[in-house]
Amino acid sequence: MADTDELKRLAADYVSELRDKNLAQTTQDKQAAIIRYWEERGPMFRSLAQLVIAALDDGKDGEDAIRWALDQFRQKVIAAAQTDSQRGAFASWLVQRKEFLRRITVQLWTSAARAVPPPYGIYVALEAHPNPDFAPSTRQGSVSIPLVWKSIENLSQAVDVVDDFIVKNQLGSGNFVRFAGRVAKDKKPWAQISYNRRVWEGWHWNPSQELDRNGYRIPSVEVAATGKTPIPEAVNSYKAEMKVGNAWSSNQRRYATAKEADEAGKDLYRRWTSAEDYRVVPSSDPPNVEPVINQPVEETERSEAQILFFHVGDKPKPAETAQTPIVAETEGLSRTKPEGYRGHQPPGEQIYRYTVLAIGLWGRARKESRVERIVLAQRVDPKQPWPLDRLVVMGRNKVAELKPKPGLKWRIEQEIWYVQPDGTEQTVLNEGTVLHAEVVK
Numbered sequence: 182m183a184d185t186d187e188l189k190r191l192a193a194d195y196v197s198e199l200r201d202k203n204l205a206q207t208t209q210d211k212q213a214a215i216i217r218y219w220e221e222r223g224p225m226f227r228s229l230a231q232l233v234i235a236a237l238d239d240g241k242d243g244e245d246a247i248r249w250a251l252d253q254f255r256q257k258v259i260a261a262a263q264t265d266s267q268r269g270a271f272a273s274w275l276v277q278r279k280e281f282l283r284r285i286t287v288q289l290w291t292s293a294a295r296a297v298p299p300p301y302g303i304y305v306a307l308e309a310h311p312n313p314d315f316a317p318s319t320r321q322g323s324v325s326i327p328l329v330w331k332s333i334e335n336l337s338q339a340v341d342v343v344d345d346f347i348v349k350n351q352l353g354s355g356n357f358v359r360f361a362g363r364v365a366k367d368k369k370p371w372a373q374i375s376y377n378r379r380v381w382e383g384w385h386w387n388p389s390q391e392l393d394r395n396g397y398r399i400p401s402v403e404v405a406a407t408g409k410t411p412i413p414e415a416v417n418s419y420k421a422e423m424k425v426g427n428a429w430s431s432n433q434r435r436y437a438t439a440k441e442a443d444e445a446g447k448d449l450y451r452r453w454t455s456a457e458d459y460r461v462v463p464s465s466d467p468p469n470v471e472p473v474i475n476q477p478v479e480e481t482e483r484s485e486a487q488i489l490f491f492h493v494g495d496k497p498k499p500a501e502t503a504q505t506p507i508v509a510e511t512e513g514l515s516r517t518k519p520e521g522y523r524g525h526q527p528p529g530e531q532i533y534r535y536t537v538l539a540i541g542l543w544g545r546a547r548k549e550s551r552v553e554r555i556v557l558a559q560r561v562d563p564k565q566p567w568p569l570d571r572l573v574v575m576g577r578n579k580v581a582e583l584k585p586k587p588g589l590k591w592r593i594e595q596e597i598w599y600v601q602p603d604g605t606e607q608t609v610l611n612e613g614t615v616l617h618a619e620v621v622k
Contacts, residue, residue: 187386195234199289203215229250242582250286272352305339306360343378348578419437419462420442531562533560535559537593542585543589569604592617594613
């Protein structure tokens with residue numbers, strides 16, 4: 182049985198689904214009136230939806246559930262009357278709107294019944310809905326995928342299925358809502374996978390207990406001034422946690438050593454303007470980040486060590502046009518600065534550029550490794566950097582377009598560029614920050 186908050190939330194979701202269907206079948210000039218209608222009748226429809234959910238939780242099915250919900254709804258309406266004349270008017274309205282109320286109840290029942298997982302096995306729910314914060318003409322403002330329950334073998338596979346669903350359908354966090362990510366085991370709530378691919382125990386709308394991909398509880402972090410956290414029984418890796426608003430949180434990256442996690446935490450702390458502190462926490466999860474092994478750069482006439490910066494733009498400087506370098510990439514995903522290199526900051530307005538660097542095999546290539554650099558976004562205001570989850574989705578989509586072979590490595594880089602008065606852009610090589618790295622399996 183859903184708790185009160187969950188019941189209200191589900192009822193509101195089902196009513197919103199009916200409203201969205203109604204709006205999709207309405208011409209543009211009438212949509213404002215339809216929206217007002219659903220806003221005015223919303224409390225009544227949500228009350229009916231709660232009764233439908235109660236019937237489902239009570240084990241009622243089909244026609245019996247619909248009939249029971251309608252009967253309970255009639256009783257609630259009549260009981261709300263304060264005078265005999267009101268009771269008569271309400272009873273007359275119920276008779277006049279009998280068929281309409283039945284149609285609404287049937288649609289609510291259909292939505293509620295679809296949300297019930299199959300009785301045996303493990304399943305994960307997949308669905309997507311338009312994000313009202315985006316215009317209907319955009320992907321995030323129009324995407325709509327009906328709820329389905331996909332059979333899986335374990336939680337680890339569930340995370341992979343959710344990740345694939347989000348990436349392939351180019352979903353934002355505002356699209357991945359309602360039942361999306363919920364995992365049922367033998368029809369009972371087991372876990373839920375949030376948009377950031379973290380796993381949580383149960384189906385509560387605001388979960389607090391995190392699980393690993395094997396279904397085991399991850400010791401919860403103690404929020405206190407000491408910043409201490411319990412040590413799991415089996416320490417298999419380390420993670421970097423950020424403190425934002427008196428709460429500690431982390432991403433899914435797990436490092437083999439505390440030193441690697443500390444370096445990642447320092448880097449993230451420097452880039453997050455809202456982070457108050459960072460710390461390294463032991464984890465029972467297995468490591469999932471490959472260690473970066475820096476190799477010394479061999480000094481050659483055309484090595485990156487001798488290239489300070491280069492220009493691009495509509496009006497490159499004549500003296501530099503003939504010297505525009507061809508940057509050679511290393512085989513790994515690490516960046517190495519020459520010993521003694523101090524860098525140089527050109528004048529001009531600072532901006533960010535987000536790029537994907539892919540190294541490996543894709544398309545029809547079979548033997549020789551390739552290097553590809555793809556620009557995701559240019560001239561981004563450093564005061565408003567793009568969120569990592571958005572960049573990761575974009576990066577995965579771009580890599581998927583290459584038709585990569587297993588083993589291909591790719592990363593997302595945040596490069597610092599400078600816009601000159603004449604409109605050209607200038608950067609210092611090796612000054613970028615790696616935000617995310619993956620290996621295609």
